[in-house]
Amino acid sequence: MTATAAPATAVRHPLSRLTAEEIDAVRELVAGILTGTTRFVYVGLEEPDKAEVLGWTPGTDVDRRVRVLLLDRVTCRARDLSVSLTRRTVVRDTGVDVAPEGRVPLLPEEFAEAGELLAGDERWRAALARRGLDVGSVRAVPLTAGMYGCSEQYGRRTIRVLGFQRTGPQDVSRARPVDGLVAYLDLTRRRAIAVHDALDLPVPAERGQENAPPPAVPPARDPRRTGSTSPGGPACAVEDDVVRWAGWEFRIGFDSREGLSLHQVTHDGRSVIHRASIAEMVVPHADPFPVRSWQDYADAGEYLFGRFGTSPDPGCDCLGEMRFLDVPLADDDGRPQVVPRAVSLHEEDAGILWRHTDFSSATSRTRRQRRLVVRTSTTVGSYDYGFSWYLHLDGVVQLEVRATGLPFASTHRGAEYPCATEAGHGPGAPFHQHLFCARLDMAVDGRTNTVHEVDAVREPVSRTDPDGRAFRRRRTALTREWTAQRMADPLVDRVWHVVNPSVTNRLGQPVAYALVPEGRPVLLADESSSTHRRAAFATRHLWVTRYDPAQRYAAGDLADAGGLPAFVSGNRSLEDEDVVLWHTFGATHFPRPEDWPVMPVEVAGFRLVPVGFFDRNPALDTPPSMSSPCTPG
Missing domain, CATH: 2.70.98.20 (Copper amine oxidase, catalytic domain)
Incomplete structure (x- = not known):
């Protein structure tokens, strides 16, 4: 299968990270097999064999390949592709079994829609009503269902949902469980398979507010005392x-x-x-x-925990002089x-x-x-x-x-x-x-x-x-x-x-x-x-x-x-x-x-x-610190 795509950026090494331009090029190359309900589950560099990497020299051609996992949300059909950016073609296209084993990872949009799917389910609403809870005050928390061989999972792409009450913006989102209640969702048919109401337990009264002070507040600690700095910035290239x-x-x-x-x-x-x-x-x-x-x-x-990467807050998540790398990922x-x-x-x-x-x-x-x-x-x-x-x-x-x-x-x-x-x-x-x-x-x-x-x-x-x-x-x-x-x-x-x-x-x-x-x-x-x-x-x-x-x-x-x-x-x-x-x-x-x-x-x-990797202490030549009162040696 071939397609026309914009040229990818020049690659300086076989292991160079995918660029935004390359991700765009991958999407164009597989555009002919996409439908309105196809989603990209995973897009990642298909790393060459170690021997090829070690034998590579600058200027040598390398077949730049990208692995792509696709899922059609309506048919539940998954596909595993290998896309060559160098040859501008799809070189492998195989199907992936969804159940009972070998399921492709879940999509962020599948997690996001769980609350909407459950909100209209009468069994879920009735279970909350028996507890005196309004469906609008309960956050549906979707969780991976795993594969356990139960009949509710065969032939389906499933997720499980637990409920947590949240009554204010300062409440921790999962501090007040609506315990004893779990729902099974069929993500392909977009409906609840089952709602199990095992036990009616009281919702904890404590709201778990992150900003609430503990009973005894210790004296404020000077954050500058825990700092770490590198004069002139980190000495790395x-x-x-x-x-x-x-x-x-x-x-x-x-x-x-x-x-x-x-x-x-x-x-x-x-x-x-x-x-x-x-x-x-x-x-x-x-x-x-x-x-x-x-x-x-x-x-x-x-x-796919890598796609949930977060941006550090300089001065809070990290101290001192920093270097940062941005990372493009496919949505x-x-x-x-x-x-x-x-x-x-x-x-x-x-x-x-x-x-x-x-x-x-x-x-x-x-x-x-x-x-x-x-x-x-x-x-x-x-x-x-x-x-x-x-x-x-x-x-x-x-x-x-x-x-x-x-x-x-x-x-x-x-x-x-x-x-x-x-x-x-x-x-x-x-x-x-x-x-x-x-x-x-x-x-x-x-x-x-x-x-x-x-x-x-x-x-x-x-x-x-x-x-x-x-x-x-x-x-x-x-x-x-x-x-x-x-x-x-x-x-x-x-x-x-x-x-x-x-x-x-x-x-x-x-x-x-x-x-x-x-x-x-x-x-x-x-x-x-x-x-x-x-x-x-x-x-x-x-x-x-x-x-x-x-x-x-x-x-x-x-x-x-x-x-x-x-x-x-x-x-x-x-x-x-x-x-x-x-x-x-x-x-x-x-x-x-x-x-x-x-x-x-x-x-x-x-x-x-x-x-024994080194002949002696490899840090013998470390210079003395001149930014402290230590005696130079």
Whole structure:
């Protein structure tokens, strides 16, 4: 299939982010198959194979391809296209099953129309009337329905809706649940399939006003005391999305599903990571009450959390001298919409980098740590997430995710309600988890890597160690995909080394980077649960696979379509191979009264730490800070 389209902008690199002009060109190229009811679910760069990217040189032609997911809202037919901007043609056009598995993500307009569809449903109105509520005072909150095999979902594109009363503009939108009531909507036929009124519970009286002062207001804190500045601005260079800072170089990527991604991360010209991204996240709730027992949102695969990126507020979301990148994304009609300042970059002080006092020479030297911060934020439902990649002077790469916002509210029922916190007089906050999966396509000094699991082990008392003081490291090579499904163990300080045996440092040791996990709980849902099936990636802290360009998303290409268990089923060899690490991390949230109505940030993440990658401390040449009274060394 061919079509005429305006030429796309010149591409300087195979991984250059899509431009607004390219998004417009994609829409023109597929215009012949669009109808008045066709919507663009996803438009994203179809990244070339790693070998092609690594072999590319400036001026070399590259087939610039874009993946497009389309949905006809009337027929419910979905299509998966590959569009070549270079050849100006559609090179792949396949159908996508909508149910029972493999559903394309939901559209913003489908969420937006839920309230209108329900407002005219007599069952919904009657359920509210029995509670003494007017339909106009209840906000319909649409939520992804998942795929659980129930008869109401087969052959349909469905969404579930809960109600929350809101009586004033200062009320938090989800603080007063109309609990015991849930509606199922058929988005194709645009009507309610069912309205389940399981239990009539009182609507909490507390309105959850964000601006209401707590009972005791502490003295105001001077925000200037927490600032971080970079005199003269951040010392990084940014050109065509390539960032250079303190020996680091990498390329920034962004799309509507994964949000921010980092590509071709190198230090002083040596490769560390080929590609790093959040490949999926899930928010499973622990409340078994029927109207909420299905809550386990896949925020990447079902919502496309990247498209809900928010613009930071300088001076509030970020301090100091900033650089910003705008991001164009396609809307439901395939037209470019720019998210201003979607990615921010800045430097910040991170405490002491290294110090030493030598009493014999009466000298003392201290160096301050600085790090480059690459940050993006998104709001999905009632939660706000901030994703920050940190690159440190000592060669450490770190990801920190901060979750804040409003815990999902229910009506608390006292002692009979053991899976939620009483957050106030009436509202409850169900226990839940925020679990993320980072896809780390490693390239430690090249593409030939092996992963070792490294534990601290105690040595038994022996003739050579009669006092039992010895302990050592135990290394276990993860040689096959099936056995490389691993759990963290803080009791043995477990880490995973990504080793390149073909490259050694000055001591003859193979170079490596260590993945250092936090070791917090993985998915707590029972193995027999539908949540366990849908979010199988979250049942292990670590999976290791051999690189395959088609294996990009931890839960599968589309929601409920397999993912990591299928990826490792071939049990491929992992010794001296091009390996990808999939790391599950996150927070298990037992909400506190202090989390109501808007919670302080909950922090989770991991670090990648050099182990023999450098010949010595790479930060020895860090100059002393001259902006403080520290004694120069």
